[in-house]
Amino acid sequence: MRRALVGCFALSLSAPPIGVFLMLRRMSLMTEAMSHAILPGAAVGFLVAGLSLPAMTLGGLAAGLAVALLAGFVTRSTVIKEDASLAAFYLISLAAGVLLVSLRGSQVDLLHILFGSVLALDDPALLLLGGIATVTLFALAALYRPLVMECVDPLFLRSVSGVGGPVHYAFLGLVVMNLVGGFQALGTLLAVGLMLLPAISARLWATDLSGLIPVSMLLAMAASLSGLILSYHADLPTGPAIVLSAGALYVVSLLVGTRGGLLRRLMRRRHLAA
Template sequence: MSESLLAPFLEFGFMRRALVGCLVLSVSAPPVGVFLMLRRMSLMSEAMSHAILPGVATGFIVAGLSLPAMTFGGLAAGLVVALLAAAVTRTTMVREDASLAAFYLIALAGGVLLISLRGSQLDLLHILFGNVLALDDGALVLLGGIATVTLVVMAAIFRPLVMECVDPLFLRTVSRAGGPVHFAFLGLVVMNLVGGFQALGTLLAVGLMLLPAVTARFWASDLTGLIPASILAAVVASLSGLALAYHLDLPAGPAIVLAAGGLYVLSLLIGPRGGLAHRLIRRRHLEA
C-alpha cells in the first residue's frame, strides 16, 4: 500500500512539485487557521479567499497567466478589502462580519465579471479552482517565501495574538499592540490565501487553512497541541489527496480538500476531544 501511495511522487516530477507545494502550505496555513478558529473568524477566511479574485483577475488581464502579476494583484485586493472592512467597523455601527461580507460579495462579482469579459471559460476555471499539478519552480519559491514570512511574523506576535484570542479588552487596556497585531494577522491571512490560490484556486484556497485547524480541535485542547495537529492533518490530506487524484484520475485540488474533509469527519466521529463516539461512551458510563 505504501508503495502505491509513494509511486507517483517517485516517478513524476510534477507530482513531486505538487507535493512540495502542498507541504509548504501545510506548514504555514493551518496555524493561521487555528487562530481564525479561536477568534471565531473562520468564515472570514472564506470571504477573504473570494476577495482576492478581482486582483487576480486584473493581474491576469494585464499580464496573462503570470504568477507575479496575479500574486501581486490578489495580495493588493485582499489587503484593500480587509482594511476597508476594518475601517468601516471602527467608524460605523456595522460589525466586521457584515462589512466584510458586503465587500467580499462586491469583489467576487467584480472579479468574475472581469475574467468573463476578457478571458475564456478555461481561464475562469483555472483561477477559481487552481491547478496544483502545474506548480513550477517560481510558484514553489513564492510558497516558500510566504511560509517563511508567516512563521516569522507569527513567532513575533504570538503572545499578543494569543491574548487577543483570550481577552481582547485586557490587551487593549495594558498595551497598544492590539490594533497592529490585528492588522498583521489579517495580512498573514491574505498572504496564505494568495499562496493557496496558486495551488487550489480562489474557491478552495481556504481548504488547507480551516479544515485541518477544525480537525485538530478534536485531538488537542491547547495551542501546543492544536498547531502541530493541524499541520499533521494538512500533511496527511495533501499526501492522500494527491495520491487519490493520481490513481483515480480526479481533479487534484478538490481531492486534497475532500481528503481534509474526510479527516474532519473521522475526527468528528472518533476524536478524543469531543468526538461523538467518546461522548456516547461517557454518557453510557455515567448512566450506568
C-alpha cells in the same frame, strides 16, 4: 505530482496555524470572504499579463489587503458590523473578479483561477509558497504572545498595551498572504480548505495551542498526500480531492477524536449508565 506535494506541504506548514488563530477568534467564516476578495486583484493581473504568477500574486495581495482595511474602516466608522461589511465586499469582489476575467479570458482561464491547478505548480510558484510559509512561521513566532492574548481577552490587551491594533492588522496581512498562496495551488474557491479544515479537526485532538498548531499541520500534510494519491489513482481533480481528504479527516476526528469525539462521548455515557 512531486511539485504539487512540495507546494501543498509548504502550504500545510503556514495556513493551518493561521486557521487555528482564526478559529479561536471566531473569525473562521471571515476567510471565505477574504479568499474571494483577492479575486479582482488577481483578475487585473490576468488582464495585464495573462496567467503570470507575479502579476496575479501582487494583484491578489493588493486587493486582499485593500478589502481588509476597507472592511475595518467601515466597521469603525459606521454601524455596520465587521461580518456584514466583509460579506458586502465579498459579494462585490467575487462578481467583479469573474467579470474581469470573462472580459479577456476563456472559461478555462476562469476555472483555473477559481479552482486552481495544483499539478501546474512551477519553480516560481514553489518559491512563492516556500517564502510565504517562512514569513508566516517567523511572524507567528514574533507575534505569538500578543496573538494569544488577543484571542483570550482583546480588551485587556488594548488596555495594557498599544500593540493590539498593529498585531490585528499584521495578522490580517498573514491571512491574506496565505490565501494568496492557497490561490496559487487550489484557486480562490478552495484556498481556505487547507487553512480551516485541519485547524477545526485539530480541536478534536488537542486542547491548547502547543498541541493545536502541530496537529493541524500534520492533518494538512496527511490530507495533501492522501488527496494527491486519490486524484492520481481515481483520475479526480486534484484540488477538490485534497480538500475532500481534509474533510474526511474532519469527519473521522468528529467521530473518534480524543477531545470530544461523538463515539467516545457515546461510549462514556453507556459506561456511566451501566
